[in-house]
Amino acid sequence: MNSLWLSENKNKKNFDSLNENISADVCIIGAGIFGFSCGYYLSKAGFKVAIIDKSDVCTKTTGHTTAKITSQHGLFYTYLIDTYGEQFAKDYLFANEEAISNIKNIIDEENINCDFEYQSNFVYTTNASEVNTIKKEVDCVNAIGFPANFVTKTGLPFDVAGAVQFKNQAQFNPIKYTNGLCDCIIKNGGNIYTNTIVYDVKKDNDFFSTLTIGGTIQSKYVILASHYPFINFPGMYFFKMYQSSSYVIGVDTKKTLFNGMYITASEPTYSFRTANYNDKQILLLGGSSHKTGNPINYEQSYLSLENYARQLYPNCEILFRWDTRDCITLDKIPYIGQFSNVMDNFYVGTGFNKWGMTSSNVAANIVCDMILGKQNKYAYVFDSTRVKPIKNRTEVKNMLTESVESIVIKKFKDSNVSFDDIPNNSGGIVDINNQKVGIYKDTSRKYLRSKACLYSFGMFTFME
Ligand SMILES: Cc1cc2nc3c(=O)[nH]c(=O)nc-3n(C[C@H](O)[C@H](O)[C@H](O)COP(=O)(O)OP(=O)(O)OC[C@H]3O[C@@H](n4cnc5c(N)ncnc54)[C@H](O)[C@@H]3O)c2cc1C
Known part of the structure; x- marks a missing residue:
């Protein structure tokens, strides 16, 4: 079954496959939210961009996300401060906060109708023994200058023992948003080719040749926005990431729904948000995560979510089911920047750890600043070529x-x-x-x- 976003994609964007050799300033491999965010900023800055995708645009991870736009990436800031210190944690948080404003600015400036709405985001627990961990996270976030609240009342249809609240976070329809970016890229003179698989990238002198079966794209810059970086060497991202799958159901609860977006503080993960569908609000309930490739009972992954939905809303109707996967980095921080120290002008953004709505915007800004030769004060946090000892044994x-x-x-x-x-x-x-x-x-x-x-x-x- 298609995701909610793809099933009601009334303005579906169709493009031709590449069937000739072309040139561009920047070749972007992958038309998901990261590729499109780069394409948007660079085409606006006057670069000629060519975006190549092996499928239709935004039909992979971006078409199957839950699209919460938040800087609250689980109980994350206690970990960041403990591991890398306060300034690092602060820069991570404010990079993502800026991403929320950037997305809102694009939506306003380009008049993109994508059901964007501000919401509070909550990381909650129903387990009394986890309340101190929640309180510690609130203290950590406040210590780095962001106003988080400890709350015991939420909009969820059950009691919680405690939650961290971040105000002024947001949710949207990711396909309506990326369709808007797509229109801007075309308006700015960019070219998009779909159903065109890139199988290699070679460098000749100062130019890259991006190779597809239908033709070659010659460009000065390449951005690998393919979600999983399929070119293994010299970046070796396969050593530094694994993939995790999650499942989402769209539910007509037959009840008035809550405000806010929610995720559990620990396993098993449950994620809640509302979304518009046919003039009503439905619940998007996510969870059943597992490492991609582990043997699992696929049907059972959906059934456990459906049973949980029926426990909360006995008369509910399941309207949508979808699943996808995201790349998880070992230190939980995305890889953004140069693909490798030995390859100038070749960039990557990956490992968004299931928080790609803000991370893709952070990544697009960092990569575009690199291409424009501008300093980006957050780039060091996400440095894709970092070689740090991983403290996290798991x-x-x-x-x-x-x-x-x-x-x-x-x-x-x-x-x-x-x-x-x-x-x-x-x-x-x-x-x-x-x-x-x-x-x-x-x-x-x-x-x-x-x-x-x-x-x-x-x-x-x-x-x-
Ligand atoms: C279930 C789930 C829920 C999520 N919910 C949230 C959320 O609420 N909030 C949030 O912030 N994040 C969320 N995420 C994460 C977020 O959806 C992703 O991080 C983000 O969509 C990744 O975007 P992308 O552009 O990197 O990848 P994609 O959207 O996958 O785009 C990559 C594109 O590259 C193309 N491609 C790949 N290889 C090639 C090739 N060889 N040649 C040409 N094209 C190629 C693909 O076809 C694809 O279109 C969630 C993730 C999952 C799994």
Whole structure:
């Protein structure tokens, strides 16, 4: 089932595939919220941008998000202060706060009708033993200069033991917003090509050649906005991230709904927000997260959310079901900036840790400032080339067991599967003429052979 956002996308944007060689100032690989945010700022600044996507625009993670726009990324600031100190935590928070204002400014300036509304965001617990942790987070956030409140009353249809409230956060319809960005990019002379898979990027002297089957894009700058950075070397992001899947249901509760956006302080995660659908408000309930690739009962992931919705709203009707995944970094901070220290003019924004609405705007501002040769005071926080010892042992274990084992080694180990072993709507590695080739099989058993595998080892890790 499509997400709420994609199912009611009345102004769906359609573009041609690339079928010639072209040139641009900046080639942006990926038409999700990050690629479009970069495209918006750069085309407005007078750069000729070309945006390339292997699918239709914004139909991947951005089309399946819950679209809360907040600087409150869970119980995060206690961790940031403990790990990196107050100034770092403050810069992280205010980078994201600025992103909320930036998004609102774009919406106002460009007249984008995207159901944007200010809401408080809450991280809550129903567990009395977690109240001190909640209070500590409130103190930490206040200490770095942002007014967080400790509250025990929320709009949720059950009692909480305590919650951290951030006021003046927001929610919107992400597809209406990105459609608006898309119109601006076109108006500013940008070009967008869809259903065009990029399989490699090469550098010749001062220019990059972005290679697709239909043609090559020559540009001075490249931004890898493909969500998961499919080019493995020299960035090696597969070593530094893993993916986590989550599920969302859209529910007609048949009741008047609450104000505010909510997420649990600890596992199991439940996320609540309201959204407009057919002139009424529905509930978006998210959760059932797990590491992507772990064996799970897919149906059960939805059922547990649906059962929870029915427990809260016995007469409710389930209208939508969707799921997607996001990249999780080991230190919980996105990677934004140069793709690698040894590749000038090649940029990346990834690892948004399920907070990509603000993070994509932070990333677009940092990357655009780099291209424009401007200082960005938040860039150091998100430095994509950082080499810091990871203090978080759990995440180091995740890295070893999930990123390396499941994404790289296991795929090689399992590469002797046959075409028939690969389920529909899935990808896999098969041997063809003694070469390991990635294929994707759709529901009609047609398959897309990843030509890029023949060129680059990197493609093994981005089969979807
Ligand atoms: C269930 C869920 C709920 C979430 N809720 C929230 C929320 O409430 N608030 C929040 O802030 N964040 C949320 N997030 C996170 C947020 O949705 C993402 O971080 C964000 O949408 C990522 O945007 P993106 O542009 O990086 O990626 P995408 O939207 O995935 O865009 C990347 C694009 O690159 C294209 N691409 C990939 N490879 C290639 C290639 N080789 N050639 C050409 N094109 C390519 C893809 O087709 C895709 O269109 C949530 C995430 C999940 C999983």
